[in-house]
Amino acid sequence: MGVEICVEGLSKSFGHQVIWQDVSLTLPAGEISVMLGPSGTGKSVFLKTLVGLLKPDRGSVLIAGRDITRLREHDLYEVRKLFGVLFQDGALFGSMSLYDNIAFPLREHTRKPESEIKRIVLEKMEMVGLLGAEEKLPGEISGGMRKRAGLARALVLDPEIILFDEPDSGLDPVRVAYLNQLIVDLNAQIDATFLIVTHDIASARQVPDNIGLLFRRELVMFGPREQLLASDEPVVRQFLNGRMQGPIGMAEEKDAAQIEQELAELDAGNHRGPMGGEGASDAGVTPRLLPSDGVARPPRWQAIAQRETRSHPHQVADA
Ligand SMILES: Nc1ncnc2c1ncn2[C@@H]1O[C@H](COP(=O)(O)OP(=O)(O)OP(=O)(O)O)[C@@H](O)[C@H]1O
Known part of the structure; x- marks a missing residue:
């Protein structure tokens, strides 16, 4: 069913560089959450802190009732088994076949016989649509296939939590669409808790149950998808609509007078950015991506559909 992660x-x-401070949020068990933020706001540092690879200066990360920031290395090793991590490039070993790459965590962390390992590896390869590619080397396949192989490897130990570090980076829009569908289907099938770091606004709008945004060394907001998509908070609105107007600048934060002028322009209906040309309005609450036909939906889907229908009755896809 996945486990809840409670960050406090x-x-x-x-050193003197504050990455973020006083971040508090709860990743609900079994749900998909996305963490957004301009480059350099510490999203990857956040993922590494959740999995215990980096120690925070203050605060706690409660996973299955244990504060992982206070665990000793041996206990941390046990808690890390709850995690599957999909790194940006898939982090595959270049000289190993996909089969051996995916079998690697099972051979390292379990004493399962090869026959059982084979059953699990083929099951996960089928889940990500890679059956038949067992003998390929990572260098012989496309970036999209490498991501899927990395995902199969993240799945073999049946994790309760899966962390995705920019799963869509380097993929074309069609491959991103397929990967998003795979993520939604997997979440419905295995019901683990997912956290995705991404820059892709379209994915962030359609895939998660919850969205968070890091900016100016703080968590600006974290909450249900539809709440963030309908938010008037200037940073959230700018980021989720991919606009130049707003507090986020090219390399640094803008000054207050410029932000005020841009927000006034926005309210007057003058928008600049990829989600719409001049005069376009905010994209609103985009319909959520549903699991594919034939993939059973976990019980929480009904509650989420009701929640979204209540807030935006005409924009929610039938769940
Ligand atoms: N081990 C480290 N030692 C010192 N500084 C670090 C370390 N890891 C990350 N940083 C710094 O922390 C800041 C945030 O980095 P991080 O990679 O988490 O950002 P990000 O939001 O994931 O960026 P992007 O979206 O570009 O991937 C950067 O300034 C980076 O240089």
Whole structure:
């Protein structure tokens, strides 16, 4: 069913550089959450802190009732088994076949016989649509296939939590659409808790149950997808609509007078950015991506559909 992750008052610095401070949020068990934020706001640092690879300066990360920021290395090793991580490039071993790459965590962390390993590897390869590619080397396949192989490897130990670090980076829009569908289907099938770091606005709008946004060393907002999509908070509105107007600048934060002028322009209906040309309005609450036909939906889907129908009756796809 996945486990809840409860983050409370988390702060992280490197020397004098504060990355983020006082971050508090709960990733609900079994749900998909997305973490957004301009480059360099510490999204990857956040993922690494959740999995215990980096120690925060303050705060706690409660997973299955244990604060992983206070665990010793041995206990941390046990808690890490709850996690599957999909790294940006799939992090595959270049000299190993896909089969051996995917079998690797099973051979390292379990004493399962090869016959059982084979059953599990083929099952996960089928889940991600890679059956038949067992003998390929990572260098012989496309970026999209490498991501799927990395995902199959993240699945073999049956994780309760899966962390995705920019799963869509380097993929064309069609491959991103397929990967998003795969993520939604997998979540419905295995019901683990998913956290995805992405820059892709379209994915962030359609895939998750919850969205968070890091900016200016803080968690600006974290909450249900439809709440963030309908938010008037300037940073959230700018990011989710991919606009130049707003507090987020090219390399640094803008000054207050410029932000005020741009927000006034926005309210007057003058928009600049990829989600719409001049005069376009905010994209609103995009319909959520549903599991494919034939994939059973977990019970929480009904509650989420009701919640979304209540807030935006005409924009929610039939769930
Ligand atoms: N181990 C480290 N030691 C020192 N500084 C670090 C370390 N890891 C990350 N940083 C710094 O933390 C900041 C945030 O980095 P991070 O990679 O988490 O950002 P991000 O939001 O994931 O960026 P992007 O979207 O571009 O991938 C950067 O300034 C980076 O240089």
